[in-house]
Amino acid sequence: MRKQRRRIASKHSRPVRVGWQAVALAAAVALGLALRIGSALYGAPDTYREASAVEEPGPDFRPEVGDPPYVVAVDAGHGGSDPGATGVVVERDMTAATAEALLAWLRADPNYQPVTTRAGYDVTATPTERVQQANRQRADLLLSIHGNSAATEASGFECYPITPGRTWHRESVYFARLLAEGMQAAGSTLRGQGGVRYIYYQQGQKVLAEANDLQIRDEETFTVLEQADCPAVLAEQCFVTNAGDVDRFGDTDGCQLAARVYYQAICAYFGTTPLEQAAP
Known part of the structure; x- marks a missing residue:
């Protein structure tokens, strides 16, 4: 043993x-x-923080929108003592006319509850104050209306969604594409790649990036986009310094046309049928 x-x-x-x-x-x-x-x-690691880029919203992407009525914030980009750019028309006047026409469409449509970011078009309000007003009213979507300007004969439409890596980026890009497609169908030329671009502030200077540049950056974009609690797009309707652009989208009839394009893009975003005409 x-x-x-x-x-x-x-x-x-x-x-x-x-x-x-x-x-x-x-x-x-x-x-x-x-x-x-x-x-x-x-808890799982924050992969979004470590990522260097995001994926572009695919052709099958649709935002989750819930049920109507939808709160849409309409932001006239300039007003009061802030005239914006001056050219053939004053940007402040053009944005006010377009915003008022868009509000008429939205007020006539029971699917929407439009809100404004200003107490009045003659009231001066900072970008922070305006976006905070939209947030307080729990907007489901924000459109900031502006006019472009240049010393050259530059023309056309472009718009800026919330930048890559931020909340609501994909929804904002989806809305921006609808706006650009609508403006092109209405006769505008699109700047950049399909009229959709990103903008960043680097050391106080604006830096453009095209829609296919999905790099996540630390630099901030426009305040009304950076601080929005919902999908948001800033639209440069036309060049107020270009007579041809103003004839198409910056005078009285042009503002009405742009407002209708914006309204139809909003309807496409939320999946509602647009009205044939606004209330008189």
């Missing part, structure tokens, strides 16, 4: 040779288990 016990003891104490593949596999399993335990205890 004693010899048998020694043989058994010797058998169990014999060194076991393990290949490096087995060691690596065991280490990987242990690491995976540790990560799963850590995730359960402390």
Whole structure:
């Protein structure tokens, strides 16, 4: 019995040779288990913070919109003591006329509850004050209306959604595309890649990025987009410094036309049928 016990003891104490593949596999399993335990205890890591870029909304993307009535914030980009750009027309006057025409469409449509970001078009309000007003009214969508300007003969439409990596980015891009497509169908030329661009402030200077540049950046964009609690787009309706642009989208009839395009884009975003005409 004693010899048998020694043989058994010797058998169990014999060194076991393990290949490096087995060691690596065991280490990987242990690491995976540790990560799963850590995730359960402390929460999954913030992959969005570590990502350097985001995916572009695909052709099948649709925003989740809930049920009507939808609160739409209409932001006239300039007003009061802030005239904006001056050219063939004053940007403040053009944005006020367009905003008022858009509000008429939305007020006539029972699917919408329009709100404004200003107490009046003659009231001066900062971008922060305006976006906070939209947030207080729990807007489901925000459209900020502006006019462009340039020393050259630049013309056309462009708009700026919330930038990549921010909340509501994909929904904002979806809405921006609808706006650009509508303006193109109405006769405007589109600037950049399809009329949709991003803008950032770097050391006080505006820096443009095209729609296919989905890099996540630390720099902020327009305040009305940066601080919005809902999908938001800033639209540059036309160049107030270009007579041809103003004839199409900046005079009285042009503002009415742009407002109808904006209204139809809003309806397309929420999936409602647009009215044939606004209330008189």
